[in-house]
Amino acid sequence: MHSYTEENYLKALFNLANEKGEVSANELSKKLEIKMPTVNSMMKKLADKKLVHYESYKPLRLTEKGKKEAGLVIRKHRLTEMYLVQKMDFGWEQVHEIAEQMEHLHAPDFFEKMAEMLGYPTIDPHGSPIPDKSGKIDWRHYEKLSDCKAGDTVKLSAVINGTDEFLKFLNTRELQLGVKIKIKIVEPFDGSMLVSYNKKTGETLSHTVAERLLVELVK
Amino acid sequence: MHSYTEENYLKALFNLANEKGEVSANELSKKLEIKMPTVNSMMKKLADKKLVHYESYKPLRLTEKGKKEAGLVIRKHRLTEMYLVQKMDFGWEQVHEIAEQMEHLHAPDFFEKMAEMLGYPTIDPHGSPIPDKSGKIDWRHYEKLSDCKAGDTVKLSAVINGTDEFLKFLNTRELQLGVKIKIKIVEPFDGSMLVSYNKKTGETLSHTVAERLLVELVK
DNA sequence: ATATTTTGTTAGATGAATCTAACTTTATAG
DNA sequence: CTATAAAGTTAGATTCATCTAACAAAATAT
Numbered sequence: 001m002h003s004y005t006e007e008n009y010l011k012a013l014f015n016l017a018n019e020k021g022e023v024s025a026n027e028l029s030k031k032l033e034i035k036m037p038t039v040n041s042m043m044k045k046l047a048d049k050k051l052v053h054y055e056s057y058k059p060l061r062l063t064e065k066g067k068k069e070a071g072l073v074i075r076k077h078r079l080t081e082m083y084l085v086q087k088m089d090f091g092w093e094q095v096h097e098i099a100e101q102m103e104h105l106h107a108p109d110f111f112e113k114m115a116e117m118l119g120y121p122t123i124d125p126h127g128s129p130i131p132d133k134s135g136k137i138d139w140r141h142y143e144k145l146s147d148c149k150a151g152d153t154v155k156l157s158a159v160i161n162g163t164d165e166f167l168k169f170l171n172t173r174e175l176q177l178g179v180k181i182k183i184k185i186v187e188p189f190d191g192s193m194l195v196s197y198n199k200k201t202g203e204t205l206s207h208t209v210a211e212r213l214l215v216e217l218v219k
Numbered sequence: 220m221h222s223y224t225e226e227n228y229l230k231a232l233f234n235l236a237n238e239k240g241e242v243s244a245n246e247l248s249k250k251l252e253i254k255m256p257t258v259n260s261m262m263k264k265l266a267d268k269k270l271v272h273y274e275s276y277k278p279l280r281l282t283e284k285g286k287k288e289a290g291l292v293i294r295k296h297r298l299t300e301m302y303l304v305q306k307m308d309f310g311w312e313q314v315h316e317i318a319e320q321m322e323h324l325h326a327p328d329f330f331e332k333m334a335e336m337l338g339y340p341t342i343d344p345h346g347s348p349i350p351d352k353s354g355k356i357d358w359r360h361y362e363k364l365s366d367c368k369a370g371d372t373v374k375l376s377a378v379i380n381g382t383d384e385f386l387k388f389l390n391t392r393e394l395q396l397g398v399k400i401k402i403k404i405v406e407p408f409d410g411s412m413l414v415s416y417n418k419k420t421g422e423t424l425s426h427t428v429a430e431r432l433l434v435e436l437v438k
Numbered sequence: 439a440t441a442t443t444t445t446g447t448t449a450g451a452t453g454a455a456t457c458t459a460a461c462t463t464t465a466t467a468g
Numbered sequence: 469c470t471a472t473a474a475a476g477t478t479a480g481a482t483t484c485a486t487c488t489a490a491c492a493a494a495a496t497a498t
Contacts, residue, residue: 003454005454034457035458037456038455041456
């Protein structure tokens, strides 16, 4: 089994991973607020355990095993958030701190029971996908909004990299999960989109934003 | 705040405490499965923090502050057990391991919500009292063994007016706190009881003794 | 009342996770 | 294309919770 500390590194690596799956030691250091040399030696330790691919001066990558372990920690976190919101009536802004601690519990029956009580949810209250019991996220039904084309109508289903700031940004635009978005124009030069949703008829979303919004196509 | 480790020492001290409130370093060492020298240095550390009264070669006692902190940890443990049994449909034998981990969460809102959802219970699923928000146990629902009837199964929880002699008497009969006692016969003429506990199947306890033993009913 | 056993203490080592200081490699800007 | 900055690494110190070995005090048994 992995320590509380190791789990936090795995989780951070998982969350920071870009499309290449690469993370710099520096990013990781900043995210965890742990100094570089500490991160460095932990990476060697995780490499010994076959959880991380480590080569001097190269970016970090989780191994398959590492991804699975990280996914399972994140599963516990997101199931917990969902449970707290749905079954204990907490607000979505209150649950992160609690889930941050609960994700380290070694109590498979407990989390399985939560999942059962929640009807095996696939997204958490912030719209982040919940990894399955093998630590994998099922991306099948999601597409990035930025990959859709003019004329498509989609439903906002999940949010990638949901920092507080980004969530607040979405709130101010009334972009809640479940909102139906109609894509009117995709600007070819910068990928920004002119869309309509709710009663708004002409909102513009930058490519950066559109990349972080996961949607499902609606007919 | 106290570390996970410190909390475990406090909890063990609280649980081992007899009427005098005294615990030997040896008992503590055995209970925690941690070697004596480690226990010893931890006691000095807790003494520095004013959580334990420590004097060389003397038994250990929790300070008022220590009792409160320990009580709060135990409150979290027992609330959790109650929640798991009542709201998540776990069996009472399944919940200890989970509660053992959850008791260390720093999440006041979470435990408060549990308490609220449970209607502010005062005993846990095993019949142990749940300390209140100030870490204190309300002893009101304890009964004298002498007030119980044949057929009852009870747990020895405290001893009234425990002189050294009385404690030695209890020790020679293996009557430690926590022992489950089954009452087989109550003699009507003198109130003495024929009971079984541990591996003993036919011990007699006089009314005088039974009056001094505080028990909780076990279902 | 002394010898033996049990309990408690001291000293020093270890491993985990962190740090700072100093150095090296890679990236970036003139 | 070099100079500087940023990122990564190495070495060594620190703190926490643990250990073993050796010693001291208290309790117990003969």
